[in-house]
Amino acid sequence: MPLTLSPEAQQQAIASIERYFREHMDEPIGNVAAGGLLKFLVEEVGPALYNQGVADAQENLQARVAELDIEVHHEAFTYWNQRSRRK
Template structure:
């Protein structure tokens, strides 16, 4: 699965890379080079981050599913118990 960004997200990411280089590296990085670096990160590292997100979501869902029986469990065959408690003794 290819990880793709919207035009707006891609432009923001490129601007962020350029700002990072300007503040933390010896020299600035151009728009084309920043776009290439972003493409490399998306293709090389993006799947690892994506897969971790999927694994985290699966773990959370499995936890919720395992708790489902506790949250929505109903006792069976409760009619007589319920009605016998409510019944008043006859005099």
């Protein structure tokens, strides 16, 4: 499954790349070149970032599942214990 950005996110990313080059590099980058750089980064680096995000989400979910029995656990067979305390 190829990684893609929405058109709005792509426009924002290109504008951000152009601004970065204006403020931090010796030469500005044009819109077409910024779009090409973005396409390269999404294809080359994007999968590693995506995979790390999936791994982080899995770790978080596994931690929550591990705590589930603690959060929702109910003691069984407590009727007689409760009755003996009332007497």
